[in-house]
Amino acid sequence: MTFRRLPLGIPAAFALLASALALAGCASPGSRFYTLSPTDDAARTAPAATANNPAWLIELAPVDVPPQVAKAQLVVQTDATQVKVLEQERWASMPGDEIRRALSGDLTQQLNTIDVYGSPHAEGVPVYRVSVNVQRFESWPGSHALIDAVWSVRALDSQTVLTCRNVINEPVGEGYDALVVGHRRAVADLSQAISSGVRALAAAPQVSAPATTKGGTKSVVRMKPVSSVTCPQLMPAAPAASAG
Structure with missing residues (x-):
């Protein structure tokens, strides 16, 4: 009886294949990515708004968020004092960027204008600079999504500033998809x-005062508005379930 010697490379190949299969079995599941930008059918099919010669422009500055949620991963509340960082549930970009992008899209559509932050723009058009500081961004799975934000609007021509605060609490169902949708609704309310x-x-209303130049030519100087501007009121959200 004759014995055939196997090539030395075959056992090594089997060993490598077995190692690869073992590693594949131990690999973590793929990450899921979420965004706050609207991607529903209504947003995709809505006619694009054109802002030709808008009455005013906006400058939406980068949005500040609390350090504990400024992560690529979703950070969810487990109780009043503990949070969990979800490695497989991630934002498509950093939370501050997600909020800013969603706000910019909403504001330009609602105001029929252009967000010119970081871009040159023509003189003579009123510009309103918008700043948003998110002080709380809480995610309670199966309960509610909460955004507590201080925001301001500054009219650059008159330097008048309106500063307001909104605490927006949106009830959500089970699952992380529902949680992100709740945050999207909160951003829309904001x-x-x-x-x-x-x-x-x-x-x-603006107050105009005459000013005289050296040559005797009169010009007009715009002053600050004489009437106070109050913060807008939001419709109260439905009561959220207990966080528990």
Whole structure:
């Protein structure tokens, strides 16, 4: 009886294949990525808004968020004092960027304008600078999504500032998809409040005072609005389930 010697490379190949299969079995599941930008059918099929020669422009500055949630991973509340960082549930970009992108899209559509932050723009068009500081961004799975934000609108021509605070609490169902949708609704509510603030500043009456140059030619100087502008009121959200 004759014995055939196997090539030395075959056992090594089997060993490598077995190692690869073992590693594949131990590999962590793929990550899921979430965004706050609207991607539903209504947003995709809605006619694109054109802002040709807008009555005003906005500058939406980068949005500040609390350090504990400024992560690529979703950070969810487990109780009043503990959070969990979800490695497989991630934002498509950092939370501050997600909020800013969603707000910019909402504001430009609601105000029929252009967000010119970081871009040159023509003189002679009123510009309203919007700043948003998110002080709380809480995610309670199966309960609610909460955004507590201080925001301001500054009219650059008159330097008048409106500063407001909104605490928006959106009830959510089970699952992380529902949690992100809740945050999306909260951002939409916040954009409605900011839009109202921009409109209020734009509608505020101005005081004009004559100024005389050396040559005797009179010009007009715009002054600050004489009437106070109050913060817009949001419709109360439905009560959230207990966080528990």
